[in-house]
Amino acid sequence: MIPLAYFGIRLSIIDFKTHRLPNHLVGWFVAVEILIMGITGWMASDFARLLTALGLAATTMISYVLLYLLSRGSLGMGDVKFAFPLGLCVGWYAPGNWLLAIFISFLISGVVVVIGLVTKQMTRKSRLAFGPYMFLGTFLVCVFEVL
Numbered sequence: 708m709i710p711l712a713y714f715g716i717r718l719s720i721i722d723f724k725t726h727r728l729p730n731h732l733v734g735w736f737v738a739v740e741i742l743i744m745g746i747t748g749w750m751a752s753d754f755a756r757l758l759t760a761l762g763l764a765a766t767t768m769i770s771y772v773l774l775y776l777l778s779r780g781s782l783g784m785g786d787v788k789f790a791f792p793l794g795l796c797v798g799w800y801a802p803g804n805w806l807l808a809i810f811i812s813f814l815i816s817g818v819v820v821v822i823g824l825v826t827k828q829m830t831r832k833s834r835l836a837f838g839p840y841m842f843l844g845t846f847l848v849c850v851f852e853v854l
Contacts, residue, residue: 767793
């Protein structure tokens with residue numbers, strides 16, 4: 708959970724400020740997660756859990772690729788790449804709730820957009836950094852699963 712919190716918060720701040728999710732940080736996030744999950748799986752002789760996490764990470768990323776293609780550019784490629792490490796976390800901690808994490812991400816961002824439109828802080832043309840909501844949805848699902 709520590710890498711999820713550290714990289715998730717750091718990448719969310721960068722995305723809020725710049726609307727970018729730097730590849731090198733997303734790459735480090737993936738590397739650290741796989742290393743920790745690999746060591747943990749090896750120590751517990753539970754490689755099935757690691758394979759499940761990797762499979763759900765790939766599934767999550769493919770889901771975001773489809774959303775990227777359907778959105779015609781509204782969703783960025785940084786979000787697609789960020790989906791892999793987030794899917795890895797959900798696959799490790801809460802594999803049965805990977806779709807819920809995606810749903811919560813869109814739900815929270817939708818609420819923020821509606822509030823922004825109602826208060827006239829946003830317009831229909833406003834850009835929204837989606838990475839922080841992806842992180843928040845994943846983090847909430849993982850925390851509630853662990854508790």
